[in-house]
Structures are given as structure tokens and as C-alpha cells.
Amino acid sequence: MDDEVRRAIRGIALQNAYEHDGKTRNDAVISKLLGSRPDLRSKVKEIIPVISEIISDVNKCSISKQKAELESSYPELLVTKPKDERIGLPPLEGVEYGKMVTRFPPEPNGYPHIGHAKAAIIDEEYAKMYGGKMILRFDDTNPENERLEYYAAIKVGLDWLGVKYDRVKNTSDDIELIYKKGLQMIELDSAYVCTCKQETTSRNRREMKSCKCRSGDVEQNTKRWHNMFEKYKSGEAIVRFRGDMQSENTVMRDPSLFRIVEGNHPILLNKYRVWPNYDFAVAIEDSIDGVTHAFRTKEYELRNELYYSILDKLGMRKPKVLEFSRLEFAGMPVSKRILKPLVESGQVSGYDDPRLPTLEALRRRGIVPEAIRKFALSLSFTKSDTLAPFDALESFNRKIIDPTSLRLFMVTDPVKLIVKNNNLPSVELPNHPQKDLGKRKIELDENFYISGDDTKSLRVGDQIRLIELYNVKITKVGSVIEAECVDENFKTDLPKIQWVPQKNVVRLNILIPKTLFENEKFNENSLQTLQGITEGYYLELNEGTEIQFVRFGYCRKDSAIQAIYTHK
Ligand SMILES: [Zn+2]
Numbered sequence: 077m078d079d080e081v082r083r084a085i086r087g088i089a090l091q092n093a094y095e096h097d098g099k100t101r102n103d104a105v106i107s108k109l110l111g112s113r114p115d116l117r118s119k120v121k122e123i124i125p126v127i128s129e130i131i132s133d134v135n136k137c138s139i140s141k142q143k144a145e146l147e148s149s150y151p152e153l154l155v156t157k158p159k160d161e162r163i164g165l166p167p168l169e170g171v172e173y174g175k176m177v178t179r180f181p182p183e184p185n186g187y188p189h190i191g192h193a194k195a196a197i198i199d200e201e202y203a204k205m206y207g208g209k210m211i212l213r214f215d216d217t218n219p220e221n222e223r224l225e226y227y228a229a230i231k232v233g234l235d236w237l238g239v240k241y242d243r244v245k246n247t248s249d250d251i252e253l254i255y256k257k258g259l260q261m262i263e264l265d266s267a268y269v270c271t272c273k274q275e276t277t278s279r280n281r282r283e284m285k286s287c288k289c290r291s292g293d294v295e296q297n298t299k300r301w302h303n304m305f306e307k308y309k310s311g312e313a314i315v316r317f318r319g320d321m322q323s324e325n326t327v328m329r330d331p332s333l334f335r336i337v338e339g340n341h342p343i344l345l346n347k348y349r350v351w352p353n354y355d356f357a358v359a360i361e362d363s364i365d366g367v368t369h370a371f372r373t374k375e376y377e378l379r380n381e382l383y384y385s386i387l388d389k390l391g392m393r394k395p396k397v398l399e400f401s402r403l404e405f406a407g408m409p410v411s412k413r414i415l416k417p418l419v420e421s422g423q424v425s426g427y428d429d430p431r432l433p434t435l436e437a438l439r440r441r442g443i444v445p446e447a448i449r450k451f452a453l454s455l456s457f458t459k460s461d462t463l464a465p466f467d468a469l470e471s472f473n474r475k476i477i478d479p480t481s482l483r484l485f486m487v488t489d490p491v492k493l494i495v496k497n498n499n500l501p502s503v504e505l506p507n508h509p510q511k512d513l514g515k516r517k518i519e520l521d522e523n524f525y526i527s528g529d530d531t532k533s534l535r536v537g538d539q540i541r542l543i544e545l546y547n548v549k550i551t552k553v554g555s556v557i558e559a560e561c562v563d564e565n566f567k568t569d570l571p572k573i574q575w576v577p578q579k580n581v582v583r584l585n586i587l588i589p590k591t592l593f594e595n596e597k598f599n600e601n602s603l604q605t606l607q608g609i610t611e612g613y614y615l616e617l618n619e620g621t622e623i624q625f626v627r628f629g630y631c632r633k634d635s636a637i638q639a640i641y642t643h644k
Pocket of ligand 1: 269270271272287288289290
């Protein structure tokens with residue numbers, strides 16, 4: 077082995093150890109070495125012992141010694157990396173630290189879902205990154221769709237996610253001010269009141285034609301504006317922005333700024349009947365709230381021209397609008413238009429049905445907020461609005477819950493097993509193989525259950541290992557299996573299976589959520605239910621406890637008789 081190769085290996089080992097709390101491993105060093113020196117691939121056999129020797133030497137050094145050697149001999153490998161580097165969010169240009177203001181503006185018209193989570197997390201993370209503030213603003217200007225319970229549900233969802241905001245307000249708080257701005261638009265002749273039928277307006281938009289209302293003067297429009305508050309009925313008049321009926325951007329073809337909505341607003345009740353449209357309300361609110369950066373999903377991109385035009389006409393301060401990609405899971409739509417009928421018809425059990433993408437449902441299924449945050453940030457500004465596979469979220473979740481999930485035995489499709497010569501009265505098992513999550517005592521006699529699946533190929537004379545207990549030899553097969561302990565011939569390569577004693581057991585329904593929609597059709601088999609038997613210890617756990625049923629998967633305790641499958 078030449079000295080140059082030894083030197084390269086030592087450098088890689090030191091660098092890797094220094095970046096990993098002072099310890100490195102063979103595989104890490106080998107892959108890095110062969111990555112930079114493909115010519116050594118044919119010599120792997122000779123190199124491996126050298127690597128092992130160097131690693132064992134490097135791992136004996138303290139981190140400070142490793143660093144000192146890197147500094148003196150391999151300065152090029154010593155790049156200091158900030159420890160808590162944020163994932164996902166790209167830095168923004170020209171932001172003044174301490175001056176940023178973001179806002180999360182949900183409409184209180186439904187339960188918060190994964191899409192809301194992503195938006196709120198981005199707003200909050202940017203505000204934190206730049207020492208700024210975040211406003212939670214309920215965008216409540218559609219009285220027909222909004223309900224008080226949704227304002228509350230959104231707050232509960234944000235609390236659960238751990239998203240903190242500095243101020244909370246409602247767009248409807250500013251309704252009088254928004255009227256003032258509306259009238260100002262009319263007085264500036266930047267808006268007019270249109271009394272055409274809705275079909276006519278839609279056709280004109282498609283055909284790029286103006287209607288006769290467009291040529292009305294300020295005096296006519298002012299009069300009609302006041303009539304909207306008293307005389308006109310819903311659908312008889314709208315305020316339109318004077319845009320460009322020939323614009324390539326269809327949003328700019330004289331969009332609606334106000335319309336009449338009869339019906340009770342959840343907070344203001346029936347005090348008002350003229351309501352601003354989203355585009356007008358959001359522009360005014362962002363400007364007066366001091367928002368510097370308004371994040372929204374890419375589907376709004378064409379609306380930016382209108383947003384800025386409104387503020388230009390009124391001479392108001394313009395926030396910077398930025399788009400992120402919309403987050404939705406394949407087969408798990410977030411649209412209220414789709415979810416509401418499912419809930420109302422009973423096809424799903426409610427907004428917390430574990431098949432849904434609502435935060436309430438994800439929580440019930442065993443997804444933790446930290447996983448949602450990491451996942452959302454990992455996809456923050458991806459170029460297109462793609463559908464994410466649910467298992468991408470699962471893999472973030474698994475890493476987080478694994479160290480705190482209790483290991484318990486559970487068998488499905490149970491078959492009785494009698495171990496004739498059992499002489500252990502009880503056994504004490506750790507709740508986690510590595511972490512100290514306590515222990516549990518299981519009372520034993522000769523009667524056990526094992527999973528039906530595990531018995532299918534059993535023959536008399538076969539040996540199996542009952543996990544954490546002993547090896548048994550099968551003496552009889554059939555609807556009841558008989559066996560005897562054979563501890564003295566301890567073998568390690570036996571099939572290892574989980575078991576449950578027959579006394580003190582809990583019968584459990586395990587709900588397994590599957591994809592809700594397949595090929596855009598409701599999947600009738602999207603919720604599978606399995607019957608299982610688990611240890612009596614299950615009853616001592618709090619609802620919401622995450623459990624890894626050995627050889628089955630992670631589940632969250634939903635009630636004394638029900639658990640929900642989280643993921644493998
Ligand atoms: Zn008209």
C-alpha cells in the first residue's frame with residue numbers, strides 16, 4: 077500500500093469522524109475513498125484491512141485531536157458546517173433582519189389539512205429565520221362557507237403543529253376599511269359596478285368583450301355602489317376592477333372585487349351583505365397589516381398582476397408575493413368539495429377519519445408534528461405542484477417515533493399453542509430494545525396464542541423461537557398446536573415469532589387506512605379492519621401512545637379496543 081493512499085484514507089477517516097461526534101465507520105470511509113479514487117476499486121481486498129487499522133486508530137483519538145490533525149495535515153478537508161442548518165427553505169434576497177412580517181391567511185371554511193400545515197410552517201420558519209413576525213389572519217369574507225368551529229379548529233391545528241404566531245386577526249375586522257378602499261377605487265374610476273347577469277359576464281370574459289356597465293361614469297358607479305348595500309339583491313350587482321378585457325391573463329379581464337352575499341357571517345352575523353372577493357381583501361389586508369412577504373401556492377401566480385394593480389391604483393405599500401408548491405398526497409384530496417360529501421354521506425367516519433389528510437386525522441393515525449414540519453420543509457419550493465407519496469411522510473415519521481414507541485406483542489388470526497412443559501410463571505420484558513422505556517411483567521402458563529400466518533407451514537418436529545422466551549419443538553399440529561420447550565439445544569437460526577399468553581389478553585380492532593381515492597374514484601376498500609390479540613399491558617397505556625407491534629408495524633392506541641395502523 078503506498079503512502080499516498082494511506083494518507084488519503086486517514087484524511088477521509090479523520091474528516092468523517094470529526095463530523096460524526098468523533099467516530100467513523102468502515103463503510104463510510106470506503107465509499108468516500110472509492111468515490112474519489114475509482115482506480116482503487118480493483119484493490120478493495122487489500123485496502124479494507126488498512127482502512128480498518130486506520131479507523132481503529134482514528135476512533136481512539138479525541139475530537140480535539142482529530143480536529144488538530146485535520147488542521148495541520150488536511151486543512152482542505154476541514155470545512156466548518158453550521159450544526160443546525162435549516163433544511164429546505166432557501167434564503168430570501170434583500171430581507172432586513174428583524175423587519176420581516178409574514179402571514180398565514182386560512183379561510184375558516186373547513187378543518188386544517190396538510191396543505192395548511194405547509195403554508196403555516198413556511199410562514200413561521202421564514203419569520204424565525206429573519207427575526208420577524210407572523211400574523212394569523214382568518215380570511216373570512218365568504219359568510220356562506222364559514223363557521224365559528226373552523227376558526228377554532230385551525231387554531232387547534234396550529235397549536236398541535238407547534239406553529240406560533242405573533243398576532244391573530246380576522247379580515248372581517250376591517251370590513252369598513254375595505255369598503256372605504258372599494259369606494260375609493262370607484263371614485264378613481266378604477267372599478268365599476270356591473271349589473272349584468274352572471275352568464276353574460278362569463279361569456280364576455282371568454283370572448284374578451286366589455287359590457288355596457290363598463291362605460292358608466294363615476295357618478296353612476298357611486299350611486300350603484302350605495303345601492304349594493306340596500307337595493308340590489310344577491311347576484312344583481314358586482315363591483316369589477318377596470319382591468320383589460322383583452323388581457324392574455326384571464327384574471328385581468330375585469331375581475332370581481334365585491335359581491336352581495338346574504339346570510340349570516342359567523343362573527344358579524346347579518347350586519348353586512350356586501351363582501352370583498354379574495355383578491356381585493358388579501359391585497360388590502362397584506363398592505364395594511366405591514367406584511368413584507370406574502371407566501372402563497374403557485375396556483376395563485378396569475379393573480380399577482382391583479383394584487384399589485386389594486387395596490388398601485390390605491391397608492392398603497394406593496395408586499396412581496398412569493399409562491400411555493402402546493403402540498404397534497406396522491407389519492408388523498410384536500411378539497412372540501414370532495415371531502416365534505418364523504419363525511420356527510422358517512423363514507424368516512426368524520427374529519428378525523430385516519431384516511432383523510434386533515435391534521436386531526438394525521439394525528440389520530442400516529443403522524444407527529446415534527447415529521448410534518450421536516451417533510452413540508454423538504455418539499456418547500458420544489459418547482460411543480462406534484463402529488464407527494466404518503467410514504468415520504470412516513471419515513472420522516474418512522475425515524476422520529478421509533479425511539480419512543482413501545483414494543484408489544486400482538487397476534488392476528490390467533491391460533492392456540494400449548495407448551496406442555498412450560499415452567500416459567502412469568503417473564504419480564506423490556507418495552508424497547510435500546511431505550512429505557514420501562515418493563516412489563518407477563519404472567520405465563522402453558523397456554524399461548526400465536527398468529528395464524530406463522531402456523532401455516534409448521535410440521536411436527538419443527539422448532540421455533542418464541543421471541544424473548546424460549547425455543548419450542550412442535551409435537552402436534554392442527555386447530556390447536558402443541559409443543560415443548562427445548563431450551564437445552566439453544567439454536568439461534570430458528571424462525572422467531574411473537575406470542576401472547578392466553579390469560580389477561582386484550583382483543584383489538586386494528587384499523588388500516590389505505591389510499592382513499594384510486595384513479596380519482598372513492599376506494600370502497602380504503603379502510604381495512606384486522607382483529608388482533610395483544611398483551612393486557614395495552615390497557616395500562618394512555619390513548620395516543622405509539623406502539624410498535626413486533627413483526628407487524630407501528631400503531632397508535634385509539635381506545636381500549638382499537639388501534640390505528642401508522643405505518644410499517
Ligand atoms: Zn355589466
